[in-house]
């Protein structure tokens with residue numbers, strides 16, 4: 001019997017990836033695929049079971065660094081929680097995931113948020129959403145060193161957010177779910193590695209990169225208004241502009257380009273990569289009557305269609 005449980009959604013970046021690392025805004029939405037964490041009391045020690053990670057009853061030592069990346073998020077959440085709020089005691093942790101972690105929906109962030117929330121419940125620690133954000137963001141930074149925290153914000157607040165790097169601004173946007181088609185390239189992106197690669201480029205071409213990020217910022221600001229007005233033509237055009245800037249930044253890929261062109265040729269309002277790039281997913285904004293054509297075009301170009309709904313509920 002679980003003594004505490006919580007679930008958190010994955011995310012899709014709509015606008016502003018990479019520029020958000022450099023202080024610009026981004027727009028992110030939560031998806032209706034979730035990770036659930038259940039905690040059950042145990043006399044001593046911590047054991048982790050996660051069928052999707054292929055882990056059964058693995059002993060977790062707080063903060064130990066020798067684990068695989070996914071388990072490191074768990075161990076680090078437990079260690080930081082213990083040092084900030086007191087030892088949560090022995091427990092069995094069970095993690096269920098509704099999505100394949102290869103899709104780039106932010107499984108590590110969803111695990112961190114769901115586990116931190118369940119630990120708060122187990123120990124009767126009360127945190128505001130912003131305090132939970134700051135805690136989970138510190139876990140992400142201590143495990144992978146880089147990241148804007150947008151995926152943590154999506155997992156906590158849910159819905160669709162206007163987000164400024166590090167959580168300087170987190171504004172829920174009033175918008176209904178967008179008619180998006182999500183196409184998976186079949187290639188898993190290594191987000192921290194791509195973020196570091198962009199960082200090296202930015203160091204070499206500072207002024208050029210700053211101009212590019214400011215242009216992306218302008219696209220994001222316009223997209224915020226277009227989203228609030230549900231202006232699909234404007235949004236589609238802005239997605240294309242954002243994609244052109246990401247191509248200049250060098251983070252698209254032949255697979256992404258193929259799926260994006262196929263969706264535009266099949267009548268999408270606009271399309272772009274979503275996330276770090278070089279793989280993972282692309283998104284295309286469509287008129288509902290065009291959805292089957294666009295989906296077929298993406299499949300024919302080698303993509304896999306992922307059926308996700310946007311604007312999903314945050315951690316609960």
Ligand code: MEV
Pocket residue numbers: 013016017018019020021146147148149150191195274275276
């Ligand atoms: C990755 O999904 C989006 C990036 O902007 C990284 C981040 O914001 O943490 C590339």
